[in-house]
Amino acid sequence: MDVKKQNRDIESLSEPFKSKVKLFLEECKSNGLDVFITEALRSKERQEYLYSLGRTVPGRVVTWTLKSKHLVGHAIDIAFRGQELYPSDERIWNKVFDIGEKHGIVSLYRKYGVEKAHLEWGGTIPVKEVELINYPIMDDKQKQLVDNAIYSLKNMHNYGTPKMRQFASDMANTLRALKEEKEDA
Ligand SMILES: [Zn+2]
Numbered sequence: 001m002d003v004k005k006q007n008r009d010i011e012s013l014s015e016p017f018k019s020k021v022k023l024f025l026e027e028c029k030s031n032g033l034d035v036f037i038t039e040a041l042r043s044k045e046r047q048e049y050l051y052s053l054g055r056t057v058p059g060r061v062v063t064w065t066l067k068s069k070h071l072v073g074h075a076i077d078i079a080f081r082g083q084e085l086y087p088s089d090e091r092i093w094n095k096v097f098d099i100g101e102k103h104g105i106v107s108l109y110r111k112y113g114v115e116k117a118h119l120e121w122g123g124t125i126p127v128k129e130v131e132l133i134n135y136p137i138m139d140d141k142q143k144q145l146v147d148n149a150i151y152s153l154k155n156m157h158n159y160g161t162p163k164m165r166q167f168a169s170d171m172a173n174t175l176r177a178l179k180e181e182k183e184d185a
Pocket of ligand 1: 076115119
């Protein structure tokens with residue numbers, strides 16, 4: 001495996017993001033925006049290589065994280081076929097970002113002003129995959145937030161439709177498990 005090489009295979013992405021990306025690309029195309037994927041799933045080794053650029057290895061800094069959603073197949077980088085790989089016209093990007101948002105796909109550029117070509121899944125990531133991303137251990141403030149969420153969900157558990165109660169109960173359990181796991185780590 002070559003850490004310098006991008007994996008462009010749409011099939012390497014994880015659901016539900018993969019299906020959303022397919023719809024997104026189709027809709028871009030039908031709007032005259034010939035977008036293609038330049039990178040999909042990324043290995044941990046390649047992420048570490050990219051992270052080293054401009055830090056321990058000479059080069060331009062290309063990423064700001066070791067915990068990219070590319071690692072779990074929940075992000076893509078894109079470019080445009082045609083005259084400009086990365087159009088200078090902001091309106092073109094905005095059209096693409098609008099289409100993405102319709103499918104729950106978030107532009108980090110729109111959200112934080114970084115990484116224009118990067119789009120990622122805005123929905124929830126299964127707990128198992130969150131572990132893979134290896135989020136840092138929660139600080140006290142974050143633990144407090146999780147406690148509050150568990151408390152609210154426990155209360156919600158007594159109200160609403162059966163479906164809502166089930167959701168609240170599952171979510172409270174998931175959060176509790178996640179928190180305990182982080183405490184053990
Ligand atoms: Zn990216």
